[in-house]
Amino acid sequence: MDLAYYWYDAAHLMMAPARAASESARFFLDFPGNPLTYTPYGRTMSAAFELFERTTRRYAKPGFGFTSTTVEGESVPVTEEVVWSHPFCQVIAFRRGPKAAALGQPKLLIVAPMSGHYATLLRGTVEAFLPTHEVMITDWADAKTVPVQSGTFDLDSYIDYVMEMCRDLGPDLHVLAVCQPAVPVIAAVARLEAQNDPAIPLSAILMGGPIDTRRSPTAVNQLAEERGAAWFAENCIQTVPFGHPGAGRQVYPGFFQLSGFMAMNLDRHMTAHREMFDHLVRGDGDQAEKHRDFYDEYMAVMDLTAEFYLQTVETVFVTHDLPRGEMMHRGERVDLLAIRRCALMAVEGEKDDISGVGQTLATLELTPNLSPDKKLYHLQTEVGHYGVFNGSRFRKQIAPKIVAFTQAHARDAKPAVSASLVVPASSVMPDVPAIPASFPSPAESAVSGAAIDAGRAANAPVRIRKVKV
Numbered sequence: 001m002d003l004a005y006y007w008y009d010a011a012h013l014m015m016a017p018a019r020a021a022s023e024s025a026r027f028f029l030d031f032p033g034n035p036l037t038y039t040p041y042g043r044t045m046s047a048a049f050e051l052f053e054r055t056t057r058r059y060a061k062p063g064f065g066f067t068s069t070t071v072e073g074e075s076v077p078v079t080e081e082v083v084w085s086h087p088f089c090q091v092i093a094f095r096r097g098p099k100a101a102a103l104g105q106p107k108l109l110i111v112a113p114m115s116g117h118y119a120t121l122l123r124g125t126v127e128a129f130l131p132t133h134e135v136m137i138t139d140w141a142d143a144k145t146v147p148v149q150s151g152t153f154d155l156d157s158y159i160d161y162v163m164e165m166c167r168d169l170g171p172d173l174h175v176l177a178v179c180q181p182a183v184p185v186i187a188a189v190a191r192l193e194a195q196n197d198p199a200i201p202l203s204a205i206l207m208g209g210p211i212d213t214r215r216s217p218t219a220v221n222q223l224a225e226e227r228g229a230a231w232f233a234e235n236c237i238q239t240v241p242f243g244h245p246g247a248g249r250q251v252y253p254g255f256f257q258l259s260g261f262m263a264m265n266l267d268r269h270m271t272a273h274r275e276m277f278d279h280l281v282r283g284d285g286d287q288a289e290k291h292r293d294f295y296d297e298y299m300a301v302m303d304l305t306a307e308f309y310l311q312t313v314e315t316v317f318v319t320h321d322l323p324r325g326e327m328m329h330r331g332e333r334v335d336l337l338a339i340r341r342c343a344l345m346a347v348e349g350e351k352d353d354i355s356g357v358g359q360t361l362a363t364l365e366l367t368p369n370l371s372p373d374k375k376l377y378h379l380q381t382e383v384g385h386y387g388v389f390n391g392s393r394f395r396k397q398i399a400p401k402i403v404a405f406t407q408a409h410a411r412d413a414k415p416a417v418s419a420s421l422v423v424p425a426s427s428v429m430p431d432v433p434a435i436p437a438s439f440p441s442p443a444e445s446a447v448s449g450a451a452i453d454a455g456r457a458a459n460a461p462v463r464i465r466k467v468k469v
Contacts, residue, residue, distance in 0.1 A: 002237075002238055002239075004238055004253075005238040005239060005240065005241050005253055006241045008253070008255055009241050009243065012056075012058055015056050018052075018056070019052075019053050019056055019057060022049045022050075022052050022053045023049070023053055025045070025049050026046050026049040026050055026053070029042050029043075029045055029046040029049070030046055040281065043280065043281045043282075043283065044281050046280065047276075047277050047280035047281050048277070050280065051273060051276065051277055054292075054295065055273070059296060059299040059300040059301075060300060061118050061120070061142070061300055061302075062118065062120040062296055062297055062300055063120065064080065064092075064094075064120055064123055064126065065123075066078040066080075066094060066126070066127070066130070069096060069127070069130040069131055070131055071096060071097075071099070071100040071103070071130075071131050072103070072131075074099065076096045076097035076099060076100045077096070077097050078094050078095065078096055078130065079094075079095045080092050080093070080094060080095070081093045081095050083136065083169065084165060084168055084169060086161060086164075087141065087146055087150040087151070087153075088140065088141045088143075088146060088150075088153045088157070088161070088305075089138055089139065089140050089141060089161055090138075090139050090141075091109070091136050091137065091138055091139065091165060091169065092119075092136065092137050092139050093134070093135070093136045094126065094130060094134075094135045094136070094137075096130070096134075101134075105132060105133055105134055106132075106133050106134070106172070106174055106202075106406045106407065106410055107133065107134045107136070107169070107170075107172060107173050107174065108129055108133040108134065108135050108136070108173075108174045108175075108176060108406065109136045109137070109138075109165060109166075109169060109173055109174070109175045109176070109201075110122060110125060110126060110129075110135065110136065110137040110138070110176045110178065111137075111138050111162065111175060111176065111177045111178070111181040111184075111185055112137055112138050112139070112140065112178060112181070113178055113179045113180040113181055114140045114158070114180060114181070114304060114308070115179065115180045115257070115304075116254050116257030116258065116261070116301050116302065116304065117297075117298075117300070117301060117302070118139075118140075118297075118300055118301075118302060119137050119138060119139045119140065120297060120300075121297060122137065122178060122389060122390070123297075124389070124390040124391070124394070124395075125176075125178065125389045125390060125394075128394065128395050128399040129399065129402075129403070132403050133174075133403075133406070136169060138161075138165075138181075140302070141302075142254070142302035142303055143240070143246055143249060143251045143302070143303040143304055143305045144240045144244045144245070144246040144249065144251060144302075144303045145244065145245045145246055146245065146246050146249070147245050147246060148246065148247075148248050148249050152305065152307050153305045153307065153308050154305070154307040154308045154311045155183075155184060155308055155311040155312055155315060156311075156329055156330055157308070158181075158184040158308065159184045159187050159188045159191065159329050160330075162175075162181075162184055162185055162188035163188045163191060163192055163197075163199070166188065166192060166197075166199040166200070166201055167197070167199040170199050170201070171198070171199070171411075172202055172410070172411050173199075173201045173202065174201060174202055174203045174204075174205070174406045174409075175189075175201045175203070175204045175205070176204075176205040176207065176402070177204065177205070177206050177207065177209060178207050178208065178209075178388075178389045179207065179208050179209055179210075179354065179355060179385070179388075179389075180209070180210070180312070181209070182206040182207070182208075182209020182210065182211055182360060182363070183209065183210060183211060183312075183315075183316050183322055185204055185206065186204065186206065186209075186211065186322075186336070186339075186344075186363055187322065187327060187329060187334045189201060189204050189339060189342050190334050190335055190336050190338050190339055191329055191332070191334065192342075193338040193339050193340060193341065193342065194332075194335055194338040200341055200342050201342050202342065202343065202406075202409050202410065202411060203342060203343035203344070203345065203374075203405060203406055203409045204342055204343070204344055204345070205344075205345040205347065205402055205405065205406075206344070206345070206346050206347070206360050206363055207347040207348075207360070207388050207389050208347065208348060208349060208352055208354065208355045208360060208385055208388040208389070209346075209355060209359065209360045209363075210316055210317070210355050210359050210360075211322060211323065211359055211360055211362045211363045211366070212320065212322070212323035212358070212359050212362035212366075213225075213316065213317050213320065213355075213356075213359055214320055214323070215356060215357075215358035215359050215361075215362060216356025216357045216358045216359060217356060218352075218353050218354060218355070218356045219264075219353070220353075220354055221317055221356070224313050224317035224318060225317055225318055228314075228318055229310050229313045229314040229318055232252075232309070232310060232313050233306075233310055236252050236256055236309070237250055237251070237252060237306045237309075237310070238250070238251060238252075238253050238256075239251075240303070246303075249305065249306075250305070250306035250307070251303040251304060251305060251306055251309075252303065252304045252305075252306060252309040253303050254301030254302045254303050254304075255301060257301055257304075258299065258301045261298075272291060272295075273291075275287075275291070276288055276291040276292075279291070315327060322334065322336075322366075323362055323366060336363075336366045336367050337367070337368070337369050338369070339367045339369065339370050340369050340370055340371075341370075341374075342370075342374075343370075343374040343375070343376075343405070343408075343409040344363055344364060344367060344370060344374065344375050344376075345375075345376040345377070345378070345401075345402065345405050346360040346361050346363050346364055346376070346377045346378070347360065347377075347378050347380065347388060347398060347401075347402070348360050348361060348377075348378070348379050348380070348388065349379075349380050349383040349384055349385060349387055349388040350379060350380060350381045350382060350383060351382065351383060351384045351387075352383075352384055352385045352388065353384060353385060354385040355385065357379065361377055361379075364377055374409065376401075376405055378398065378401055380393060380394075380397060380398055
């Protein structure tokens with residue numbers, strides 16, 4: 001048995017006395033009555049002690065921290081309420097004041113990624129929609145906190161959870177999936193459509209999701225495909241040590257995921273910590289606080305169940321079952337051709353190095369039985385993966401389009417006159433392996449390059465060509 005997780009826990013325990021001593025020394029050096037506090041030497045030592053403590057601590061799960069929002073120009077209170085709960089997930093609803101609740105605004109379920117970070121990584125996403133929607137978000141459980149007796153959780157379970165959420169939190173529900181959940185969410189929609197279930201969401205917005213990772217493959221996609229699920233099972237799966245509620249459970253540890261995140265941009269993280277040190281020495285508290293806020297979130301990670309992680313690697317990144325029409329759920333094929341009623345919006349970032357351009361757009365091409373007026377595509381320029389769901393461009397350009405899309409596809413909304421698939425030039429797809437006859441091939445369903453160039457130049461809508469199925 002690999003003992004990496006045990007060594008990781010042991011290292012934290014062994015470092016505890018040093019962290020305590022570091023914190024005590026920093027408290028002494030920051031005490032207003034200490035003359036050293038106001039000297040360059042005192043500030044330098046205090047900064048060094050803080051960075052030592054922050055780089056050796058185990059970061060706790062952050063909170064959302066919302067207390068109010070503005071609805072139609074009026075400030076209203078915001079409280080959190082758990083409205084749905086299962087062993088591996090709970091759904092948090094952000095309840096606003098009674099005046100806001102009486103407006104009957106659309107219900108929006110944000111499906112947060114189960115990819116190592118907590119749902120609070122989408123704090124900015126939630127905040128953007130609080131004034132216009134009744135917002136709920138999935139709060140996935142850290143696998144090491146779920147007892148083995150609670151059972152397993154795999155990709156099939158994820159799809160089950162999303163389908164049940166749609167049934168329990170509807171009717172008239174809009175679903176927004178950020179990154180990894182795009183696959184289980186569209187699979188859940190397809191299964192609900194195939195069953196003619198009344199809980200079918202009004203719309204599903206997929207943001208930077210790996211629907212077809214053969215398109216514009218990134219380094220992350222290529223690594224998974226080259227190594228295969230067996231390599232990840234041998235090298236990335238650990239057993240939760242004693243001392244945790246989930247002791248004995250097989251997991252992909254969060255600290256493995258964090259190590260991978262950090263390694264991808266190690267120079268940037270080293271520079272950020274050096275800059276924080278300089279801010280602390282200079283007494284620039286505002287800039288130092290921004291660093292703390294970011295890394296308190298970034299460094300807080302959770303474990304994933306081994307079965308979910310490995311099934312996702314195999315299905316999504318290695319065999320590409322969904323775009324090939326071969327993905328299965330509980331013995332039934334996930335048939336994207338069944339989607340006829342749920343409106344779909346795909347959002348991508350021009351500089352996304354996690355989910356390449358075109359991977360999420362594939363959803364619109366793989367659902368030819370859905371009316372064109374229920375499809376929308378947006379490629380956001382000058383943003384990477386994080387900028388797709390957070391930051392100034394998200395707030396100013398992406399979020400308003402999502403708000404308009406959900407309003408246009410509300411239960412009582414009037415039908416749109418025509419399709420509005422705005423597809424910029426940089427979204428032209430590379431060649432990919434052939435797709436089974438039951439699905440349109442990329443060559444058949446791709447928008448022509450000339451039409452795309454014209455659409456980008458004029459910022460005009462571009463209609464996707466009809467496909468023969």
